Amino acid sequence: MNDAPGPELTAEERELLLRAAIRAPSMHNTQPWRFAFRDRTVEVYRDIDRELAAEDPDGRLAMLGVGAAVLNLRVAAATLALSTTTVLLPDPGRPTLTVRLTLGTGGGEGTELAGLFPSIPSRRTNRHPYAERAIAPAVRAELAQAAAAEGARLYWANEDQVRWLQHLAGDADRFEEQDLHRIVERGAWVGGDRDRDGVPSASLGPRPAELSSPVRDLAVDPADRARSTARFEDHPQLAVLATAEDGPRSWLVAGQALQRVLLVATRNGLAASLLNQLVEHQPFRELLYAPSAGPTAPQAVLRLGHGRAVAATPRRPAEAFVLRDNETP
Numbered sequence: 001m002n003d004a005p006g007p008e009l010t011a012e013e014r015e016l017l018l019r020a021a022i023r024a025p026s027m028h029n030t031q032p033w034r035f036a037f038r039d040r041t042v043e044v045y046r047d048i049d050r051e052l053a054a055e056d057p058d059g060r061l062a063m064l065g066v067g068a069a070v071l072n073l074r075v076a077a078a079t080l081a082l083s084t085t086t087v088l089l090p091d092p093g094r095p096t097l098t099v100r101l102t103l104g105t106g107g108g109e110g111t112e113l114a115g116l117f118p119s120i121p122s123r124r125t126n127r128h129p130y131a132e133r134a135i136a137p138a139v140r141a142e143l144a145q146a147a148a149a150e151g152a153r154l155y156w157a158n159e160d161q162v163r164w165l166q167h168l169a170g171d172a173d174r175f176e177e178q179d180l181h182r183i184v185e186r187g188a189w190v191g192g193d194r195d196r197d198g199v200p201s202a203s204l205g206p207r208p209a210e211l212s213s214p215v216r217d218l219a220v221d222p223a224d225r226a227r228s229t230a231r232f233e234d235h236p237q238l239a240v241l242a243t244a245e246d247g248p249r250s251w252l253v254a255g256q257a258l259q260r261v262l263l264v265a266t267r268n269g270l271a272a273s274l275l276n277q278l279v280e281h282q283p284f285r286e287l288l289y290a291p292s293a294g295p296t297a298p299q300a301v302l303r304l305g306h307g308r309a310v311a312a313t314p315r316r317p318a319e320a321f322v323l324r325d326n327e328t329p
């Protein structure tokens with residue numbers, strides 16, 4: 001929806017949009033995005049310097065994170081009763097410019113998105129064991145609907161598929177442990193006390209007691225690897241988020257869908273974590289599942305359920321993300 005251009009955004013509106021955007025999840029909390037506010041547009045850029053060359057050579061995970069930040073911007077705009085026109089990859093000549101959002105005055109994407117705003121600060125990745133309690137069918141349907149609203153598909157795994165996914169995740173863990181480049185790179189982002197970016201030791205959750213587990217153990221540091229263990233739920237509730245096609249545009253679609261699913265989950269009191277080692281390596285990605293119809297490009301594997309409260313991960317100061325007029329990313 002694009003309508004009357006309206007006056008320039010106020011400082012308060014910009015601030016609200018920016019603070020919402022940077023609460024988005026990103027792989028290893030790299031926060032690989034920058035924002036330029038010009039008149040009534042927000043341009044969203046990839047921050048190539050913060051991308052993971054070894055773990056994410058194609059920039060796919062970074063683009064999912066950018067998509068998640070864009071969804072947060074749309075939710076924040078909706079709460080300000082601003083409409084948004086979102087153009088993905090608006091300028092082929094500027095590959096780091098990923099999304100251009102134009103803000104109008106016409107009421108926004110409605111109460112549906114605005115209702116997710118309170119969940120932005122309370123959403124977090126929860127790597128602790130979850131209760132053995134099934135997610136209500138109506139909530140499962142609502143989560144699938146959230147993905148569909150963004151042009152993606154959420155496939156809930158049945159019991160056999162859950163076992164298969166867990167088994168595959170264990171194999172993927174062992175596969176990537178052999179890759180020194182990945183491990184060294186991960187060590188720079190995961191572990192320790194952190195007050196700006198990365199995954200602090202305190203957010204790793206307990207070490208899974210079993211080889212085949214529904215959480216990804218990101219620990220690299222010897223002290224983190226020796227942390228105490230816990231038994232995770234016997235019946236994890238896993239879902240695969242997929243898009244019809246693959247490539248940068250689809251990654252941005254998937255990121256927005258992922259974040260919409262996560263915010264709807266948060267609003268319903270659910271915890272979530274990701275088992276993305278399954279989609280990071282092509283051989284595993286291909287083995288993931290083969291639906292006979294519908295979107296077939298898996299972009300994320302989610303674990304959802306009822307979990308204990310966990311602390312938020314840090315973000316850099318909001319100003320660090322703003323591109324000044326004379327800056328070119």
Ligand SMILES: Cc1cc2nc3c(=O)[nH]c(=O)nc-3n(C[C@H](O)[C@H](O)[C@H](O)COP(=O)(O)O)c2cc1C
Nearest residue numbers: 025026027028029064124125216274275276277313
């Ligand atoms: C594309 C993407 C992939 C991710 N993959 C994983 C993963 O495989 N395992 C995991 O534990 N967390 C994963 N995360 C979660 C990030 O580590 C998390 O978002 C980040 O540390 C910030 O913390 P927060 O989500 O609590 O705000 C992923 C996040 C994104 C956006």
